Amino acid sequence: MIYDVIVIGAGSMGIAAGYYLAKSGKNVLMLDAFDPPHEEGSHHGETRIIRFAYGEGASYVPFVKRAGELWKELETLTDETLFLQTGVMNVGEENHSFIQNVKASAKLYDLALEQYSAAEAKEKWPGLSLPDHYVACFEPTAGVLRVEACIRAYRKLALEAGATLHTNEKVQSIKAGSVVRVQTAKNVYEAKQLIVTAGAWATELLQTLDITIPVTPTRKTFAWFEADEQLYGEDIFPAYCFEFADSSYYGFPSIDGAGLKLGRHDGGEAINPNAPLRPFAEHDAVDLQNFIQRFMPQHGALKYGKTCKYSMTPDEDFIIDFLPKHQNIVIAAGFSGHGFKFSSAVGEVLADLVLNGKSKQDLSLFKVSRFHAQ
Numbered sequence: 001m002i003y004d005v006i007v008i009g010a011g012s013m014g015i016a017a018g019y020y021l022a023k024s025g026k027n028v029l030m031l032d033a034f035d036p037p038h039e040e041g042s043h044h045g046e047t048r049i050i051r052f053a054y055g056e057g058a059s060y061v062p063f064v065k066r067a068g069e070l071w072k073e074l075e076t077l078t079d080e081t082l083f084l085q086t087g088v089m090n091v092g093e094e095n096h097s098f099i100q101n102v103k104a105s106a107k108l109y110d111l112a113l114e115q116y117s118a119a120e121a122k123e124k125w126p127g128l129s130l131p132d133h134y135v136a137c138f139e140p141t142a143g144v145l146r147v148e149a150c151i152r153a154y155r156k157l158a159l160e161a162g163a164t165l166h167t168n169e170k171v172q173s174i175k176a177g178s179v180v181r182v183q184t185a186k187n188v189y190e191a192k193q194l195i196v197t198a199g200a201w202a203t204e205l206l207q208t209l210d211i212t213i214p215v216t217p218t219r220k221t222f223a224w225f226e227a228d229e230q231l232y233g234e235d236i237f238p239a240y241c242f243e244f245a246d247s248s249y250y251g252f253p254s255i256d257g258a259g260l261k262l263g264r265h266d267g268g269e270a271i272n273p274n275a276p277l278r279p280f281a282e283h284d285a286v287d288l289q290n291f292i293q294r295f296m297p298q299h300g301a302l303k304y305g306k307t308c309k310y311s312m313t314p315d316e317d318f319i320i321d322f323l324p325k326h327q328n329i330v331i332a333a334g335f336s337g338h339g340f341k342f343s344s345a346v347g348e349v350l351a352d353l354v355l356n357g358k359s360k361q362d363l364s365l366f367k368v369s370r371f372h373a374q
Ligand SMILES: Cc1cc2nc3c(=O)[nH]c(=O)nc-3n(C[C@H](O)[C@H](O)[C@H](O)COP(=O)(O)OP(=O)(O)OC[C@H]3O[C@@H](n4cnc5c(N)ncnc54)[C@H](O)[C@@H]3O)c2cc1C
Pocket: 008, 009, 010, 011, 012, 013, 014, 031, 032, 033, 034, 036, 040, 041, 042, 043, 045, 047, 048, 049, 050, 169, 170, 171, 172, 197, 198, 199, 200, 201, 202, 205, 220, 221, 222, 250, 263, 308, 309, 310, 332, 333, 334, 335, 336, 337, 338, 339, 340, 341, 342
């Protein structure tokens, strides 16, 4: 049989796309190398920040606002709590470009944002310690998504809407044409249109079409620390982004008593996505311990750490586009460590691109042609 659409990769982006396509009546096959949600890609570790006053640039705001609406809709449809409104604080020197972008985004789109001096922030959150010249821009309506639960929710709805999902079936190659052919170890599948949402494996997969995109799979580490719930519990302490001249960190209050969670956003080691990730090690913890000791000094001991994969583009903006030479193949990749919050809206956009050839969202920032992909 020839499917209307095949989606390769039913992770953060692909599972949402599969749902919106199946809901619109398309005959959809989703293929995944694992069984989402799983711990092999970019979507494990319990929590993801969603913030609307966007430090990466105000042009992301309409997209993330739409994502926020769709997360609420998903909660209603599944009767699950997926979003926790913990608020998010953006911390750094006032003239840092990220902090400037947060403030500009809030002003342009009339988003709630409260600015605190270091002393005011310490009074509001007694578990926090900041140098005097730092500011905390607090977005009270932002918060945290329960990442695996979000994927489970879309998976359930996609299957109910009639999508087919084959798990533990890795795609080995793609052959383009008016009917696209997708080869796995078990079978060859055909479809009129194809969506590639393969996360850290996108570059490898597109190479089977002789297309090179500059998306680099990268090893990232994150960890949980024991925390006093009176200081760092989810009802008291917000999620956070700290921006320095040469580094940036993000993290979460203690949610469900799990402890303070912390990761470093910049840096990381380029990897082969098929090789087992080097496990979280003592030296991975040192940098995180130094950060937490300085800014949340009343934290407790390191509980444990984990590893995960980012897919980095050179400019850290996403790729969401038709492939220039193949107008029935759409790619969404290179989410560069800040994509999960958008995944509901990315799913909707991908469905729109396949169904209508265009989207209501402005996708000009995400064009593959900016890299002159071959
Ligand atoms: C530690 C960490 C913290 C993060 N924090 C945040 C945050 O706070 N806020 C935020 O917005 N974002 C955050 N992100 C980023 C966000 O999680 C990612 O941008 C997002 O999950 C990427 O989604 P994806 O669909 O591209 O990849 P994935 O969710 O990994 O999905 C890709 C899927 O494709 C499948 N696949 C790959 N190759 C094949 C193949 N050949 N055949 C079949 N299936 C295949 C994989 O099995 C996988 O299921 C974080 C990421 C990490 C790792």
